[in-house]
Amino acid sequence: MWISKTIFNHFKSRLNFTPNYAPLSLLSPRRFASTIAQNPSTFNSIHDANQQVIDFPGGTVKFIPEMRFISESSPQRIPCYRVLDDDGQPLANNFVQVSEEVAVRMYSNMVTLQIMDTIFYEAQRQGRISFYATTIGEEAINIASAAALTRDDVIFPQYREPGPLLWRGFTLQEIAHQCFSNKYDNGKGRQMPIHYGSNKHNYFTVASTVATQVPHAVGAAYSLKMDKKDACSITYFGDGGSSEGDFHAALNFAAVMEAPVIFLCRNNGWAISTPTSDQFRSDGVVVKGQAYGVRSIRVDGNDALAIYNAVQAAREMAISEERPVLIEALTYRVGHHSTSDDSTKYRPANEIEWWRLARDPVARFRKWIERNGWWNDMAESELRNSMRQQLLHSIQVAENIEKPPIEDIFNDVYDVPPSNLREQEQWVKDTIKKHPLDYPENISA
Amino acid sequence: MATLFQGLPSSTAFSSSNKFNHAPAPTSFSGTWNNERKSSIVTVRSDARWSPVLNSATHKPQRLITNAVATKADSSLASTSSKPGHELLLFEALREGLEEEMERDPCVCVMGEDVGHYGGSYKVTKGLATKFGDLRVLDTPIAENSFTGMGIGAAMTGLRPIIEGMNMGFLLLAFNQISNNCGMLHYTSGGQFKIPVVIRGPGGVGRQLGAEHSQRLESYFQSIPGIQMVACSTPYNAKGLMKAAIRSENPVILFEHVLLYNLKDRIPDEEYVLSLEEAEMVRPGEHVTILTYSRMRYHVMQAAKTLVNKGYDPEVIDIRSLKPFDLHTIGKSVKKTHRVLIVEECMRTGGIGASLTAAITENFNDDLDAPIVCLSSQDVPTPYAGTLEEWTVVQPAQIVTAVEQLCQ
Numbered sequence: 001m002w003i004s005k006t007i008f009n010h011f012k013s014r015l016n017f018t019p020n021y022a023p024l025s026l027l028s029p030r031r032f033a034s035t036i037a038q039n040p041s042t043f044n045s046i047h048d049a050n051q052q053v054i055d056f057p058g059g060t061v062k063f064i065p066e067m068r069f070i071s072e073s074s075p076q077r078i079p080c081y082r083v084l085d086d087d088g089q090p091l092a093n094n095f096v097q098v099s100e101e102v103a104v105r106m107y108s109n110m111v112t113l114q115i116m117d118t119i120f121y122e123a124q125r126q127g128r129i130s131f132y133a134t135t136i137g138e139e140a141i142n143i144a145s146a147a148a149l150t151r152d153d154v155i156f157p158q159y160r161e162p163g164p165l166l167w168r169g170f171t172l173q174e175i176a177h178q179c180f181s182n183k184y185d186n187g188k189g190r191q192m193p194i195h196y197g198s199n200k201h202n203y204f205t206v207a208s209t210v211a212t213q214v215p216h217a218v219g220a221a222y223s224l225k226m227d228k229k230d231a232c233s234i235t236y237f238g239d240g241g242s243s244e245g246d247f248h249a250a251l252n253f254a255a256v257m258e259a260p261v262i263f264l265c266r267n268n269g270w271a272i273s274t275p276t277s278d279q280f281r282s283d284g285v286v287v288k289g290q291a292y293g294v295r296s297i298r299v300d301g302n303d304a305l306a307i308y309n310a311v312q313a314a315r316e317m318a319i320s321e322e323r324p325v326l327i328e329a330l331t332y333r334v335g336h337h338s339t340s341d342d343s344t345k346y347r348p349a350n351e352i353e354w355w356r357l358a359r360d361p362v363a364r365f366r367k368w369i370e371r372n373g374w375w376n377d378m379a380e381s382e383l384r385n386s387m388r389q390q391l392l393h394s395i396q397v398a399e400n401i402e403k404p405p406i407e408d409i410f411n412d413v414y415d416v417p418p419s420n421l422r423e424q425e426q427w428v429k430d431t432i433k434k435h436p437l438d439y440p441e442n443i444s445a
Numbered sequence: 446m447a448t449l450f451q452g453l454p455s456s457t458a459f460s461s462s463n464k465f466n467h468a469p470a471p472t473s474f475s476g477t478w479n480n481e482r483k484s485s486i487v488t489v490r491s492d493a494r495w496s497p498v499l500n501s502a503t504h505k506p507q508r509l510i511t512n513a514v515a516t517k518a519d520s521s522l523a524s525t526s527s528k529p530g531h532e533l534l535l536f537e538a539l540r541e542g543l544e545e546e547m548e549r550d551p552c553v554c555v556m557g558e559d560v561g562h563y564g565g566s567y568k569v570t571k572g573l574a575t576k577f578g579d580l581r582v583l584d585t586p587i588a589e590n591s592f593t594g595m596g597i598g599a600a601m602t603g604l605r606p607i608i609e610g611m612n613m614g615f616l617l618l619a620f621n622q623i624s625n626n627c628g629m630l631h632y633t634s635g636g637q638f639k640i641p642v643v644i645r646g647p648g649g650v651g652r653q654l655g656a657e658h659s660q661r662l663e664s665y666f667q668s669i670p671g672i673q674m675v676a677c678s679t680p681y682n683a684k685g686l687m688k689a690a691i692r693s694e695n696p697v698i699l700f701e702h703v704l705l706y707n708l709k710d711r712i713p714d715e716e717y718v719l720s721l722e723e724a725e726m727v728r729p730g731e732h733v734t735i736l737t738y739s740r741m742r743y744h745v746m747q748a749a750k751t752l753v754n755k756g757y758d759p760e761v762i763d764i765r766s767l768k769p770f771d772l773h774t775i776g777k778s779v780k781k782t783h784r785v786l787i788v789e790e791c792m793r794t795g796g797i798g799a800s801l802t803a804a805i806t807e808n809f810n811d812d813l814d815a816p817i818v819c820l821s822s823q824d825v826p827t828p829y830a831g832t833l834e835e836w837t838v839v840q841p842a843q844i845v846t847a848v849e850q851l852c853q
Contacts, residue, residue: 154602188635197634204601205634209625215591216626219598219606226554226580226604233598249591256586412636413671415694418722418769 077283080330081310082300086359088367096309098147100374106147106304107369110139110362111380112387113163116172117335119391120179124193124339128399129179131193135160137334140304140361141266143167145234148311152231154220155203156213159194160266161236168201172390176398188412189404211237211244214263218250218324221259225322232260232318234311240271242285248292254324255293262314263294263326266301268333273346289326301329302361305368332359403440406432530713536706538680539569542687543607545716547577550605553691556583556592557609557646566611567647567706593619593644597626601638605691613648613700614660627696628671643690644698649740649790650838651703656826659834661791663700663767667800674767675721676700676739680710682765685719693721700767702740724771730760733848734778736801737788738764741839745788748844757848767797770804776812779805783814784851788839793821818847 053060083095098106117134124132135142142163149155155164162175174186178196181189187197187205197205204220207213217235224231241247242265254261265285269276282288289296295317299310307329314325332355336343343352369375410417410425417425432439533541547553555570561584564571574582585592589610596606610616616623623644631639650659663674673695677683683701690697727742728749737745742763749759760778764771779785785805789798798819805817820839828834 156598186635186637187633190635191633195633197637199634199637205630205638207626207630207633209621212594212622212626213598215594215622216598216601218591219595219600219604220602222580222583222595223599223602223604233602245588246591246594249586249588250594252586252588253591253595257583412632414631414673415639419772420769 072281073283074287078286078298080298080300081306082303083305083309084303084364084368086364088364088371090305090368095305096312098305098308100372102147103369103372104374106143106308107362107365107375108383109143109163109166110304110365111383112172113139113142113166114362115384115387116162116166116175116391119388119395120175120193121335121339123179123395128395129193131339132179133159133194133338134335135162137332137355137359137361138266138268138301139163140307140365141236141264141301141329141331144304144307145236145264145311148308149234149315150231151202152229153202153315154217154224154231154233156217156220156233156235157203157206158210158213158237158241158266159206159208160238162194162196165196165198165201165203168203170196170198170201170203171394172387173394173397174198176391176394177401180395180398180401181403182398182401183404184398184401185404188408190408211241211246213237214241214244214246214250215253217261217263218254218257218259221254221261221318221324222257225258225260230319232262232315234262234264236264236266238271239265239267239269239276239279239285240274241265242288243271243279248288251289251292251294251324251326258322259324260318260322261324262311262318263289263324264311265326265328266331267328268301268331270333270337270343270347272337272341273343275347284328284330286326286328294324294326296326296328298328298330301331302359302364304361304365331361528711530711532709532711533680534706535677535680535683535701535708535710536567536569538684538710538712539677539687539701540571540573542684543570543691544573544576546688546691547573547581550691552603553605553607554581554583554599555607555609556585556596556599558585558587558611560584560609565609567701567703569701569706570609589615589618590620590622593622594626596642596644597622597630597640600640600642600696601630605641605643607643607645607691610644610646612654612658612660612703613646613662614657616644616646616662617660617665619644620665623666623672623696623698624669628669631695632671639694640696641694642696643687643693644696645687645690645701647701647703647706649700649702649704650822650827650834653829653831653834654703654827655829659827661796661822663698664791664796666698667768667797671696672768673697673721674700675765676702676767677765678702678705678739678742678763680708681712682719682725682763684712685717686721686765688718689721692718697721700739704740722766722769722771724774725763725765726760726774727763728759728761730758730782732758732782732852733760733784733786734775734782735759735761735786735788735844735848736764736775737761738767738797739790741788741790744839744841745844748841748848751841751845752848755845755849757852759848764801770801772804772808775801775805776809779809780812783812785813785817786844786847786851787817787819787821788844789819789821790838791821792824793819794824796821815851818851820844820847 052063054063083090085091113135117136120129120132121134123129138160142161146164146167151168177184178187179193187195192208195206195208197203204216214235214237217233220233224233237247251263267276267285271279284298286296286298297310300306310327314327317323318325334352334356366375406429407425410421413421555573559566560570561574561579561582570582593608596608599606627640627642648660648662663676666672666674673693675686675690675697677686677699686699690699727746735745745761749761752759760782762774762778787798787801789796791797798821802817802819820843822837822839825837827837
């Protein structure tokens with residue numbers, strides 16, 4: 001019954017639509033045209049005068065008598081786009097200029113991010129917070145990509161991208177509240193540190209699961225496209241994340257659905273202890289774009305201007321052409337994977353140091369803004385001192401604030417707590433009342 | 446007809462054959478007895494005697510039930526409240542509910558495999574792509590985890606997607622997204638992002654669809670915090686639950702059954718939405734509370750006919766809401782009848798019946814005159830051979846016997 005129905009539909013569509021014309025309205029999309037191509041009566045090889053061509057589902061292909069395998073790798077790796085050299089000098093003049101205001105703001109945010117990471121990492125080492133993961137080495141990707149977007153573009157992070165939040169105005173105090181999971185955390189103390197989320201800033205809450213945010217971004221792009229908004233979605237993930245099934249399906253979907261989404265891969269060389277040579281055998285992540293029909297580019301992730309230019313161009317393409325874009329930002333994870341990791345166990349300490357000092361994206365950008373006369377040593381030390389003070393203060397404040405109330409264990413599981421959860425909440429409260437000494441003091445019951 | 450048999454002096458009948466390992470006397474009804482119960486295969490013969498399928502070489506076993514679904518449930522209280530209305534099949538009722546909600550709210554959209562042009566493998570979305578465009582009725586590539594993820598992302602940005610699994614079993618691939626993201630993100634984001642998705646699809650044991658296509662996913666999903674689960678069983682409740690699920694701000698999983706799509710019934714013309722958390726009183730009674738849902742409702746009603754002829758008065762409740770349970774309706778019933786029989790299609794271990802047994806025991810232990818009996822499918826993958834498949838599903842004959850045992 002199924003088979004005859006399918007054939008019936010083929011013939012039906014052939015009757016209703018002229019074979020060569022594909023109407024472009026939403027209601028009769030070009031998909032009707034493609035089912036016509038699969039009409040059984042056209043399953044013949046069409047012989048062109050010179051080229052032999054065959055008409056399989058999916059379009060015409062030339063056929064050749066030589067058996068040629070496509071090589072598993074190109075003779076040359078895909079080149080990497082870069083604007084500034086290691087010394088902060090522009091390589092050419094064909095990049096989008098960034099104004100002094102924007103450049104200084106970008107630099108300040110990168111410095112803030114760097115200091116924030118250092119101080120919070122220390123706080124974890126001192127036992128003041130339970131966990132932290134730094135973004136050291138990837139400040140340019142974090143800040144420059146955010147600078148190239150607008151506030152309406154929705155962000156789906158992995159967990160190494162607090163930069164866009166800082167750029168959009170999330171305060172250091174709010175960061176501290178989240179890391180200390182106190183009652184002012186807008187996640188209400190429910191997630192581990194660094195799992196920020198803020199709907200005000202269009203930054204979707206970090207989930208620990210790897211690459212699950214990639215299809216979310218595609219869904220969001222689909223939503224934006226349906227609403228015809230002048231906005232795109234962007235999602236970040238690492239080299240490791242690109243191995244997950246969700247990455248592949250999401251790219252595929254985005255291409256099929258023509259969704260305005262930017263896929264930004266932070267290829268930092270390491271997935272905890274797994275180097276990229278053990279992660280994939282392709283030429284990085286950028287080559288995977290073409291496999292799914294997605295336009296892609298490889299960028300120097302430690303070059304803030306290159307990231308800025310590429311993301312801005314990608315955004316334009318994504319929205320005006322309604323297409324996904326893949327950006328592979330090459331970089332290096334200078335920090336450990338997280339505070340639960342000691343990366344000297346699997347890579348040489350001098351390699352880490354070299355990348356930290358010689359290839360620091362913050363220092364490189366600083367050279368460029370200083371050369372433009374927009375920055376100097378005094379501004380630098382002022383900024384660093386001020387940020388350090390602010391951070392220490394934020395931590396102190398956050399540390400002393402109460403944890404969220406018991407109700408927040410049970411709220412937001414659903415829109416309205418059902419009776420079984422209310423019962424469970426009461427049970428917990430009664431237990432605390434009966435045995436107050438067994439429970440921490442700073443719980444409000 | 447297979448279900449007619451004499452009243453069994455059950456203790457003697459069972460203990461006569463220790464080849465079945467029956468408990469000698471049915472004093473304790475939980476666990477062991479039920480295991481034996483369903484592992485025994487009884488043939489009920491047309492001469493109204495019954496015999497164990499011991500000498501299967503000598504006579505061929507008869508089918509225990511000839512149609513999957515009883516002709517009609519006792520519909521007086523269940524389905525329609527007003528006689529005028531229109532008749533349709535269950536899948537059409539689902540489609541009607543879906544269409545009405547899509548008309549009412551432009552944010553409602555559908556995504557799944559073959560839902561667009563093809564109209565859905567069970568025709569639930571037939572005609573909707575032509576009417577609403579293929580951006581609102583989206584055909585997805587085959588990647589359940591990812592299109593579920595897409596639906597979650599779309600929901601967080603303001604749409605209300607209905608995600609269709611072509612078969613519920615395929616949603617096992619989406620478990621990561623459903624558990625870790627769908628169920629959790631409203632909570633972990635501190636209430637900032639909501640996920641009003643509906644995840645739906647046909648599940649349950651069908652007609653020889655093979656083990657992989659006969660899954661009962663309600664067992665696996667029931668633990669996930671943050672989601673709601675409902676199961677429809679009639680055209681009336683299918684449409685009402687579909688509409689309610691779409692309007693809910695929480696993620697809802699709507700379980701349909703492969704064999705119920707062609708059920709025909711009359712439903713009201715006026716708009717109606719049912720509650721997601723309510724059970725349905727199918728047949729009030731006094732002697733025993735039978736709790737069931739989805740396809741098993743029809744097996745229960747078939748058994749109920751027999752039971753009524755034998756002088757029993759079962760109260761049949763279609764629980765409909767699998768998470769959370771409607772303990773209010775169930776409790777009222779338990780307090781009235783003091784005996785509970787659960788009939789489900791889930792497997793014995795970790796099924797809805799297991800949770801329901803625990804919930805009732807915890808809350809209404811003092812009202813029970815006998816331990817709860819739960820009839821479930823065995824802990825086996827569903828075999829393909831028709832006869833084998835039928836024996837993995839609870840049959841009306843077993844339900845009748847169980848009630849008789851319970852009501853002694």
